[in-house]
Amino acid sequence: MSNVSVDATKSAQNENQPENNTRRRFLTVATSVVGGVGVVGAAVPFIASWNPSAKAKAAGADVEVDISGIEPGQLVRVMWRSKPVWIVRRTPELLEALGGHEDQLKDPNSEAEQQPAFAQNRFRSLKEEYLILVGICTHLGCSPQHLKDGAFAEYVEGVPEGFFCPCHGSKFDMAGRVFQNVPAPLNLVVPPYQFVDDTNIIIGSEAEA
Numbered sequence: 733m734s735n736v737s738v739d740a741t742k743s744a745q746n747e748n749q750p751e752n753n754t755r756r757r758f759l760t761v762a763t764s765v766v767g768g769v770g771v772v773g774a775a776v777p778f779i780a781s782w783n784p785s786a787k788a789k790a791a792g793a794d795v796e797v798d799i800s801g802i803e804p805g806q807l808v809r810v811m812w813r814s815k816p817v818w819i820v821r822r823t824p825e826l827l828e829a830l831g832g833h834e835d836q837l838k839d840p841n842s843e844a845e846q847q848p849a850f851a852q853n854r855f856r857s858l859k860e861e862y863l864i865l866v867g868i869c870t871h872l873g874c875s876p877q878h879l880k881d882g883a884f885a886e887y888v889e890g891v892p893e894g895f896f897c898p899c900h901g902s903k904f905d906m907a908g909r910v911f912q913n914v915p916a917p918l919n920l921v922v923p924p925y926q927f928v929d930d931t932n933i934i935i936g937s938e939a940e941a
Contacts, residue, residue, distance in 0.1 A: 794936030
């Protein structure tokens, strides 16, 4: 009786042994996989921290703009380095009018060193037709309004179109030049830019000389 019971017990243990070994291997592998996933999960935020953030990229990234669809007299807005940039396609009438009020401007020839060298002229642009400005008032950083169709003449007699800052009343003409007797000390900023071809510009860098 006793011998039979012992043999039966040993036999049962031997029969269950492959199953137990298989279970142990499964648990070992599963534990390793879960642990590995945990390590990867912890590593992802760390690895991601090596890459520059979207904000950091935006801080120095150039912006390419297709200007082929801008109609004469139209202003379009784009963002560059978290700042609004205006692109205006000026009409021949607007360009001609720029010479009629220069005696009312603080810096008609853009002599202050705040823009690329190519903007130190009446038109403040690479191509006379296209005006490109950072749309932020040089007083306290408000964004001026574009007033056209005679609306600007309410603020500057005889000048039908320009930019008016609603925060403190600064006024700028259609070259971004500041008028006298207003809070803004400087003309609106012309950002560095270049023409890739006749219909595309890159804002943020100038063409190499």
